[in-house]
Amino acid sequence: MLNFNDLIVALEPLGLQKKVVIAHASLRAFGHIEGGADSLVTALLYNIESLMMPSHTYKTLFTPISGPANNAVNYARAQQWNRLAEPFRPEMPADVMMGTVAEHLRQRPESKRSMHPILSFTGVNVQKILDTQTLEDPLAPLMALANSDGWCLLLGVDHTANTSIHLAEKLAGRKQFTRWALMEDGNPIVCPGFPGCSAGFETIATQMEPFVKKLTVGGALVQTFPLRALITRVYETIKKDPLALLCQRPDCERCAAVREALKN
Numbered sequence: 013m014l015n016f017n018d019l020i021v022a023l024e025p026l027g028l029q030k031k032v033v034i035a036h037a038s039l040r041a042f043g044h045i046e047g048g049a050d051s052l053v054t055a056l057l058y059n060i061e062s063l064m065m066p067s068h069t070y071k072t073l074f075t076p077i078s079g080p081a082n083n084a085v086n087y088a089r090a091q092q093w094n095r096l097a098e099p100f101r102p103e104m105p106a107d108v109m110m111g112t113v114a115e116h117l118r119q120r121p122e123s124k125r126s127m128h129p130i131l132s133f134t135g136v137n138v139q140k141i142l143d144t145q146t147l148e149d150p151l152a153p154l155m156a157l158a159n160s161d162g163w164c165l166l167l168g169v170d171h172t173a174n175t176s177i178h179l180a181e182k183l184a185g186r187k188q189f190t191r192w193a194l195m196e197d198g199n200p201i202v203c204p205g206f207p208g209c210s211a212g213f214e215t216i217a218t219q220m221e222p223f224v225k226k227l228t229v230g231g232a233l234v235q236t237f238p239l240r241a242l243i244t245r246v247y248e249t250i251k252k253d254p255l256a257l258l259c260q261r262p263d264c265e266r267c268a269a270v271r272e273a274l275k276n
């Protein structure tokens with residue numbers, strides 16, 4: 013079992029004290045932590061001056077009866093899910109897919125959150141970075157982070173959880189998608205620039221090796237690397253092979269749409 017002290021001692025050698033960091037975490041990967049996600053968030057904030065995590069809210073997704081073609085949306089079939097859509101609220105919890113650690117960071121009294129109805133980010137001491145996000149440019153905080161010499165931190169997760177790769181994909185010209193979010197007035201709002209699928213992202217791991225600092229905490233592999241190095245590697249990889257980092261699932265609609273867009 014790990015306690016708070018174990019965590020702060022274990023995370024210290026990452027050298028992130030003065031850095032701006034985007035983290036992605038699986039609490040379960042660590043094994044048992046005394047105090048759970050709260051202990052981990054406190055230990056992270058002890059070791060990292062400026063910490064950001066994605067606090068995306070997929071419950072707000074709403075699909076109109078028609079929309080752009082090759083958008084990885086079956087408009088007719090998606091109608092049945094619209095009755096489950098919830099309008100975005102600033103205090104809406106982060107989606108369970110984001111992990112409980114992100115939700116605990118969001119709940120900190122000193123945390124701020126950006127206002128994108130699907131792709132919000134949250135964090136401490138990152139207000140200026142969060143403020144760069146717009147409806148049209150949902151990945152702008154990742155660019156701002158890169159411009160601040162930011163670092164990525166993967167805590168018990170691999171690159172399939174690494175949201176920053178989506179920014180590099182976009183910069184490399186990869187197809188982006190359109191989604192819609194239900195708003196509090198009951199109407200959906202268009203959310204352009206929605207990224208593709210991340211299931212194939214782990215293939216970038218070998219190229220990132222020279223830039224990665226790694227250690228193990230409990231059962232979790234913890235990796236950190238500069239965001240700029242990641243963006244450059246992903247950008248060059250996609251420029252060389254436009255199909256790179258796509259997943260191989262035969263039923264993946266977004267990867268299929270990217271392949272389709274490349275035929276034109």
Ligand SMILES: [Zn+2]
Pocket residue numbers: 209210211212258259260261264265266267268
């Ligand atoms: Zn895919």
